[in-house]
Amino acid sequence: MTTAPQTLDQLPTPCLVVERSLFDANVAAMSAAWPGLSLRPHVKAFKSTAIARILADAGHGGFCAATVREMEGLAAAGLGSDLLLANEVLDASRLGRLVEAGHRVTVAVDSDATIAAAAAGGVTEALIDVNVGLMRCGCDPADAGRLADTARSAGLEVRGVMGYEGHLMMASAASKPARVQASMEVLTAAHAEVGGDVVSGGGTGTYAVNRWVTELQAGSYCLLDTDYARLESPFEIAVSVLATVVSVSPRGWAVADAGLKAFGMDHGPPSWPGGGLEFVSDEHTTLLDPEGLLRVGDRVRLLPGHLDPTVARHERFWVVDGDDVIDCWPVDLRHW
């Protein structure tokens, strides 16, 4: 119906925009720290097989997912050589079908019920998910060995352990190393009881200090967000939501056409490098413009506070090199 956009000003708004050079620099910085399969990219952050393929081409061909849908999408894209569902499921039948189709599927288990579900669904490999301090999933560390025995009795190959120190991603730089160490010592002790080759954990916020995992589960570093940008790291914000100013008030504000349905808001509103925001509503963000610099039709870039739930609201990334649109990456791993 219309030709593909060639330049930034031709993009329909609101939309996600990725600055390719910044994305590439982020990918390279993480690859230098965690080369090859020592990095297990977590696709929940970007939900795109196009990005996953770039990471696989950079040597990181084993992936981590948070949903069955992400697992299915990676497999369908030919990226199913080693997929980890780093999450518990009670119905593993869709995962079992991936195994049947020849993909390598490992699932996290942290209870008798999730072990039984994995076995019943036709999954053959598991990690024992160990709670290392985050108030979320993972078994009591003292129960890890028993669960591994149970899993093996149920016919599962137990590849090792997983433990996510998510509560420490934003810990202060001063306290983080010691706190991560304490958390990972819990995981290491559980690993001694469980056996297997894999100790999986970590994330963008602990990539520089976690020395205990055999594979790092990180995804946010590729694109980042304003929350992670508060940490000292080589990663830069490579993504924004492009919006058009659709209304300007003589009383000192302007309204851009990106709102609650274009952002994850759990870390607060997006940031506008040009100034402050008044509020965000369903399809609008009211920008404070006391000097009246903005005009109807102007484009603004808004930086997400939290990457993962922002990306999950969009159908695609437009990839740019300055003002040139050079690619389009579908956000094709959404939903469940």
Place this chain on the structure above:
Amino acid sequence: MTTAPQTLDQLPTPCLVVERSLFDANVAAMSAAWPGLSLRPHVKAFKSTAIARILADAGHGGFCAATVREMEGLAAAGLGSDLLLANEVLDASRLGRLVEAGHRVTVAVDSDATIAAAAAGGVTEALIDVNVGLMRCGCDPADAGRLADTARSAGLEVRGVMGYEGHLMMASAASKPARVQASMEVLTAAHAEVGGDVVSGGGTGTYAVNRWVTELQAGSYCLLDTDYARLESPFEIAVSVLATVVSVSPRGWAVADAGLKAFGMDHGPPSWPGGGLEFVSDEHTTLLDPEGLLRVGDRVRLLPGHLDPTVARHERFWVVDGDDVIDCWPVDLRHW
């Protein structure tokens, strides 16, 4: 691949669930107050042509939308007899194509630029959007008459005015009537300058006190959320996000498989009628369960804090009558 779910416990989680009897009661209560075309349902709240069709069958066949995509979807579903885009756009070409295809399309304009865009795009009817106190779109009330002249000179038929008192939706019951009156007097004065038959505005939060608009723009009342439920009204929360408990800790919490990607979080986290929440992460909500009542595999219903951005995260509503799944309504008006 699988048969359609027949009962609540067969639904894949996370998912949106609508209790049909509560939805019907909400629709009936609003129809009693604003019968026929005096109600212009705002589809941004539910983003489903299935719901729009039910409302059209109840006599409310003129719709209000916030995005071009919503307009296109309504038209494609045969619901294009009188569509209002209650929002400003700089590229009206897609709206123009709807006009060409025989749908009735009206667009809000609040500036010379948006008037020019409407005319250039092939739209033929407009409302002058007047700022009535919300810090968002709408022209200076004193400018409404001039803009109407400009619009008519550009070949647009000006049907009247629109003004959204969004800042008063959650005003206290004591102050709301007088504040809405003051806001609507601004709109009425602008209407006198603009002419036309239509005075469009209002919403679920002011439906009982706004006596000045000729048509009410309300949508949230159909399904409601915990924020609107704080208001005294006949409307009840008819929607929830169904989740499965995937992990239980002996230390007093349980983890359900619905998280940030299943909710709009701008009004805070969802509510769990069974107790408190610790936090919400991408695919999980940690429920406080100090008495250890929850088991892995249990189902819980979480009530959204803000309907519109929650619905926009999902592909469908499952409609239930108690434990029976009786229908599935696609959320087919998402994105832009």
